[in-house]
Amino acid sequence: MPTIVVCVKHVPDTWSERTLNPDFTLHREGVDEVIDEINEYAVEQALQLKEANPDYRVVALTMGTPRAEEALRKALAMGCDDAAILTDDALAGSDVLGTSWALNSAINALGEDVALVVTGNASSDGSMGAVPGILAEYRAVPALTNLTKVAIEGTTITGTREDTHGEYELSAQLPAVVSVTEKSGKPRFPNFKGIMAAKKKEIRTLSLAETGATAEQVGLAHAATAVRSADTRPERTQGTITRGASAPTELVDFLAERGLI
Known part of the structure; x- marks a missing residue:
């Protein structure tokens, strides 16, 4: 069965205060975490594709600490x-790069x-x-990214990408990453039935060794990129308000000083 x-990803709640550890990684201990909102949209699209193609099944996958099972329970409750x-x-x-490689290895290890x-x-x-583009590169399959619509027609995946210039219709042969x-x-x-079923569902746990990846390919010590410094975002200040007959001239001067006109 295809x-x-x-x-899906377990992330700090967007309403939580976000801070960095001394090594510039995101501090997660003691912070409320939830399934990333954008991943709920991904789950929704995966489920809609399954509903339109009943011979498919949907498996939710995450990488993280055991706490990340909470994100998977949400995906299962939705219908995975x-x-x-x-x-x-x-x-x-x-x-x-390490994250994409680990996810690719985990996908291969699922045996699906x-x-x-x-x-x-x-x-x-x-x-x-x-991650989507790099994951597609590792898997040697097409990548259709930033889609607002997606559909499977036989062995073809189609989608619509929207940007400031308009809409673009994309297609590729399966397998693919979107x-x-x-x-x-x-x-x-x-629904209630889905929530109760998700609580009882067994979640498969994979270790790095079970995926075929090695510790030398992942982790902070072996990362190909590094954060050298970080600054706290400054407090937002009130902008300048201009009124009256001089407002147009002041606005033009403001834009000109910044090279915007």
Whole structure:
């Protein structure tokens, strides 16, 4: 049976105060964490694809500490068939390349006939938006990113990408990787039956060794990128308000001083 793998992430709640550890990794201990909102859109699209193609099944996958099972429970409650978590101390501090490699290895280790991988376009804690493209490169399959619509027609995946210039229709042969935006469709609310079933569902746990990846390929110490410094975002200050007959001239001068006209 062909499988859709949807990647989800357990992230600090956007309403929580975010701070960095001395090594510039995000501080997560003692912080309220939830499934990343964009991943709910990814789960929704994966489920809609399954509903339109009943021969498919949907497996939710995450990488993180055991606490990340909470994100998988939400995905299961929404309607995913199964879930798996890749958890290993060696993964801590992985950069985008290490994370993508670990996820690719975990997908391979699932032993599924993976036709499609669905992700959000960018996580709220990292906001890099690079994992879908890198994951597709590792898997040697097409990447259709930042989609607002997605559909499977036979062995073809189609989608619509929207930007400031308009809409673009994309297509590729399966297997593939797609990422979706918050315009792709409002996520469904889990019903009571789904929530209760998700609580009882067994979640498969994978270690790094079980995926075939090694500690030298992931983790902070082996990251290909590094954060050298970080500054606290300054408090937002009140802007300048101009009124009266002089307002147009002051506005033009303001823009000209900044090279905006």
